[in-house]
Amino acid sequence: MTESMAPGADRLTIRDIDLEVVRRGSGRTIVFLHGFHTLEPGAPFLELLSRRASVLAPSHPGFGSSARPEDFETVYDLVHLYRELIDSLPDGKITLIGASFGGWLAAEIAASCPHRLERLVLVNPLGIKVSGRETPDILDIFNTHPDVVRRLSWHRPERSAPDFDALSDAALTRHARNRDALCLYGWEPYMYNPRLKRWLGRIALPTLVLWGASDGVVTPAYGRAYAALIPGARFELIEGAGHHPELEQPDLLAKRILGFLDP
Amino acid sequence: MDAWWMCEVPYPQVPKAVLDEADSVRASLPNRYCDPRIAADLFEEAIDEYLLCDEMGLNVCATEHHAGVNSLLGANPMLVGILARQTRKARILSLGTLVSLRREPVRVAEEYATADVISRGRLELGFVKSGGTEMASANANPINNIERYWEAIDLIAKALAHQDGPFSWEGKHFTHRHVNIWPRPWQKQLRMWAATGDPHTAAEVGRRGMVHTLVLRGAEGTRRAYAAYRNARAHAGLPPASSDNFAYSAFVCVGDTEEEGRRVGEKLLWFLNTSLKSAPQYSRLLPGVAPPHVAGQAWRSRPKAPADGPDLVNAEKGVATASENARKLVSITVEEAMAQGILFAGNPDGVFARIKQFHDDVGGFGHLTMIGRTGFMTHAESEKSIRLFGKEVLPRLRQIEPVTAALA
Numbered sequence: 272m273t274e275s276m277a278p279g280a281d282r283l284t285i286r287d288i289d290l291e292v293v294r295r296g297s298g299r300t301i302v303f304l305h306g307f308h309t310l311e312p313g314a315p316f317l318e319l320l321s322r323r324a325s326v327l328a329p330s331h332p333g334f335g336s337s338a339r340p341e342d343f344e345t346v347y348d349l350v351h352l353y354r355e356l357i358d359s360l361p362d363g364k365i366t367l368i369g370a371s372f373g374g375w376l377a378a379e380i381a382a383s384c385p386h387r388l389e390r391l392v393l394v395n396p397l398g399i400k401v402s403g404r405e406t407p408d409i410l411d412i413f414n415t416h417p418d419v420v421r422r423l424s425w426h427r428p429e430r431s432a433p434d435f436d437a438l439s440d441a442a443l444t445r446h447a448r449n450r451d452a453l454c455l456y457g458w459e460p461y462m463y464n465p466r467l468k469r470w471l472g473r474i475a476l477p478t479l480v481l482w483g484a485s486d487g488v489v490t491p492a493y494g495r496a497y498a499a500l501i502p503g504a505r506f507e508l509i510e511g512a513g514h515h516p517e518l519e520q521p522d523l524l525a526k527r528i529l530g531f532l533d534p
Numbered sequence: 535m536d537a538w539w540m541c542e543v544p545y546p547q548v549p550k551a552v553l554d555e556a557d558s559v560r561a562s563l564p565n566r567y568c569d570p571r572i573a574a575d576l577f578e579e580a581i582d583e584y585l586l587c588d589e590m591g592l593n594v595c596a597t598e599h600h601a602g603v604n605s606l607l608g609a610n611p612m613l614v615g616i617l618a619r620q621t622r623k624a625r626i627l628s629l630g631t632l633v634s635l636r637r638e639p640v641r642v643a644e645e646y647a648t649a650d651v652i653s654r655g656r657l658e659l660g661f662v663k664s665g666g667t668e669m670a671s672a673n674a675n676p677i678n679n680i681e682r683y684w685e686a687i688d689l690i691a692k693a694l695a696h697q698d699g700p701f702s703w704e705g706k707h708f709t710h711r712h713v714n715i716w717p718r719p720w721q722k723q724l725r726m727w728a729a730t731g732d733p734h735t736a737a738e739v740g741r742r743g744m745v746h747t748l749v750l751r752g753a754e755g756t757r758r759a760y761a762a763y764r765n766a767r768a769h770a771g772l773p774p775a776s777s778d779n780f781a782y783s784a785f786v787c788v789g790d791t792e793e794e795g796r797r798v799g800e801k802l803l804w805f806l807n808t809s810l811k812s813a814p815q816y817s818r819l820l821p822g823v824a825p826p827h828v829a830g831q832a833w834r835s836r837p838k839a840p841a842d843g844p845d846l847v848n849a850e851k852g853v854a855t856a857s858e859n860a861r862k863l864v865s866i867t868v869e870e871a872m873a874q875g876i877l878f879a880g881n882p883d884g885v886f887a888r889i890k891q892f893h894d895d896v897g898g899f900g901h902l903t904m905i906g907r908t909g910f911m912t913h914a915e916s917e918k919s920i921r922l923f924g925k926e927v928l929p930r931l932r933q934i935e936p937v938t939a940a941l942a
Contacts, residue, residue: 344678414670416557416815435833443830447821451677451829454821458675 280312280336283329285355290337293328296321299389299532300360303328304353306371306395306515307412307453309335309445316517319525323532324366329356331373333452335445344455346464350379357387364389366532370517371395371488372453372462378501381478382470391478392528393497395486395514397462399471401496409462410488413454423487425513426520471500478504479531481524483512505531535893535900535931538595538627538781539587539920541580541907542605546804547572553603558813560602561667573606579913581616583906586917588621590924595627595903597662600635600671604809604908611645618653626653629660629727629747629903633686634679635672640703640710642686643693647719655720660727660747661687663735665823667816676822680735682707691726694719727781731759737766740775747781747903752874756782756896764939776936777898785877786889786904787911788922792880798919799879800868804909806876807866878904882926889931897939902931 283292293312301324303310303317309330310317320326331349333339343352353376357365367388369377374396381391401408412420425431435443478501482494491508498506507527512520548559548567556563584594596613599605607613610631617626626649631642650657663683669676685705692701693713700714727745730736739746740763748756760780767775787799817823818832871877875892878885893899904923907916 413821414561414815416813417819436835438833440827440830443833444827445830446833447826447830451821451826454675455677458677459673 283356285352285359287340288332288338288343288352290332291330291335293317294326296323296325298324300324300363300365301326302353302357302360302365302367304367304369304373304376305330305334306369306373306517307449308515308518309449310517314517314521316521316525319521320528323529327356327360329353331376331452331456333455334449339452346376346379346456349376349456350383353380354384357384360387366390366392368392368394368528369396371514372397372457374398375462375464375467378471378474379464379467381474381476382467383473385474385476388476390532391474391476391501392531393478393480394516394524395482395489395494396480396497397457397489398464399468399497399500400460400463400465401493407461408489408493411461412488413458420488423513424515426483426485426511431513431515431519468500471497472502474501474504477531479528480504480506481516481527482506482508483514483516483519484508484510485512486514488514535902535934536593536625537923537928537931538593538625538901538903539584539906540595540597540629540783540903541583541916542597542599542805542905543576543580543607544805544809544908545573545576545603545606546808546909548603553808553811556811558602558667558816559809559811560604561600561670561816562813563602565601568606576606579916580907581613581620583913583916583920584617584624585620586920587924588624590920591623591928592920592924593625593627594621595629595660597629598632600632600668602667602809604805611642611649614649614657615645615652618649618657621653621656624656625658626656627658627660627727627903629729630662632664632668632672633661633690634664634683635668635674636686638710639686639689639708640693640713640715643690644715646690646724647694647715647717650719650721650724651717653720657719657721658725658727658745659690660729661744662729666820667812669820670816676820678707679822684738687726689713694724695722729783731755733759733762736760736762739763740766741770741772743767743772743775743779745779745781745901747783747901749783749903750785750876751782752876753892753895756875756899760897760899760939774938776900776938778900778936780899781901781903782892782896782899783903783905784875784892785871785879785908786885786902786906786919786923787877787879787915788882788885788919788927789879790881790922792884795880795885796868796872798911798915799877801909801911801915802877802879802905802907803866803868803871805905806871808909882922885923886927886930889927890934893934898934898937900936 281292281294283290330337332343367377374393375398421428421432480498482491498504509516516524587594598607598610600608614628685707693715700712703710728739729747731751736759746763785802789795878888
């Protein structure tokens with residue numbers, strides 16, 4: 272949870288879209304695409320990555336303080352936006368990391384446009400349908416009681432989940448904005464693209480799929496199925512984390528990712 | 535003034551313990567609690583009441599709500615079709631099938647055209663934005679609900695008016711390449727209504743010249759919304775609207791005596807104190823329900839107290855905050871409801887005087903859409919109220935001529 276225009280937040284314009292972005296560190300380029308929550312500039316996960324890389328973490332249009340043009344409202348738009356962002360980066364290969372909803376975007380980008388990418392890391396990614404038509408894979412965070420969502424989202428909700436009473440008005444506004452944008456992009460089909468599964472096989476990058484072992488939003492079994500669809504992808508669990516390992520176990524997560532980048 | 539009777543066909547027969555235990559009496563309450571035999575009786579009584587209205591000179595109005603004890607009318611056009619056939623004189627207002635929840639506006643136009651033909655031109659079309667639990671019930675994205683609402687209305691209006699062979703619609707939310715409905719409606723132009731309390735939507739309703747309906751809004755909120763309508767017309771350079779373009783919806787109960795009217799009328803408050811209960815994910819935490827700076831505050835476990843009273847228009851759609859429900863609606867008394875212009879109850883003289891007073895207070899309206907039966911009010915009580923209203927109150931309301939109020 273961050274303040275609006277938190278210190279260190281930067282701006283980035285892609286076409287007509289003004290994005291809030293965190294930039295830190297130097298070296299190889301890592302682009303991080305966030306999940307349900309944006310990360311604040313001082314987030315430990317970004318800080319740890321930035322010790323070994325130049326990290327670029329935009330807030331999706333409609334999230335945080337990023338603008339969302341009125342006719343920008345689908346995952347298709349987001350995929351094109353980030354393809355354009357990646358194309359605009361200096362020469363050299365990029366590591367793309369996506370978490371949860373951002374993992375869906377990262378998988379779409381890697382399947383459609385891998386030429387600028389060196390490695391792919393998916394952290395509890397959404398985006399595909401695995402189980403049968405009467406078994407939802409992904410917890411419906413909009414139609415489920417918030418107490419249940421809270422319990423299923425974190426390994427230790429009492430320690431990790433946001434305490435809304437302690438948040439500033441500005442942080443609550445960001446939270447509501449994030450939720451509105453996520454709802455617009457992910458409402459239906461709920462958090463997946465029925466066509467993506469078929470094309471995950473196109474991803475010809477070294478890929479690491481990481482999963483919070485306690486994730487109750489979408490289980491590790493889904494993660495294993497996801498990884499199995501990407502040729503050569505490795506699947507690993509992050510202990511002590513639920514659906515948001517980047518917030519709940521930033522040290523463990525960053526260590527695994529950096530180990531994957533420099534084996 | 536015209537009067538329109540409505541009964542949302544609620545299903546109050548769920549055991550109180552079940553309702554108390556449930557975090558929502560809409561959207562998620564299992565339908566095993568709805569006995570189809572009881573539902574059949576409720577529909578039969580409600581339809582008989584509508585036919586009595588037809589006999590007594592009232593117009594009739596049918597709403598739509600989904601998956602809850604508040605209403606069994608999930609399929610509004612089916613009731614509208616029955617009323618089209620079974621009534622003889624009454625105007626029939628569909629207020630309305632929830633167009634932002636439905637995937638095929640052209641099909642809606644077909645249903646409405648059919649009902650208009652069966653009734654030989656007595657249909658009026660109302661549009662309600664929907665919200666709250668119905669987003670879940672209908673799998674409808676709450677974020678762009680309003681966009682779908684207006685686009686669906688535009689497509690339905692065109693499908694009903696167009697007579698020159700297939701036309702194509704490639705809109706943002708709806709595409710249909712070959713629209714050509716049979717039968718075309720009986721009426722060349724169907725009057726359109728919209729129910730909304732928010733000033734932004736009210737302004738658009740005003741520019742379009744639709745009949746603007748306020749539901750349980752009380753005098754102050756109603757005045758504000760009518761003003762938004764009038765001002766929007768003025769800003770757009772459109773002629774001023776008369777009170778015939780305004781409607782108000784409230785609970786109405788007429789008894790032989792003031793005491794009887796109030797005593798039976800009190801049963802109508804079931805709608806407020808029981809049928810609005812809605813879990814937070816369907817109400818105050820629903821995405822898009824308020825601008826982010828307002829919506830964010832709803833995540834606090836101890837919300838700051840709102841500046842003014844309950845938002846009853848939102849309450850009607852199941853999107854009032856739970857704290858508002860708890861604080862205001864559950865405990866509203868007959869006296870409070872009557873003082874706020876949410877309930878008009880009493881003997882015929884009293885009911886007429888209260889409606890007239892409210893009419894004058896808000897600058898006039900041409901239509902009273904009366905929620906005449908809900909909760910545990912009985913069929914016999916409803917029929918008595920309809921008879922007294924039709925015989926004693928309606929003739930006097932009819933004497934109230936349309937007025938064109940000055941701009942606020």
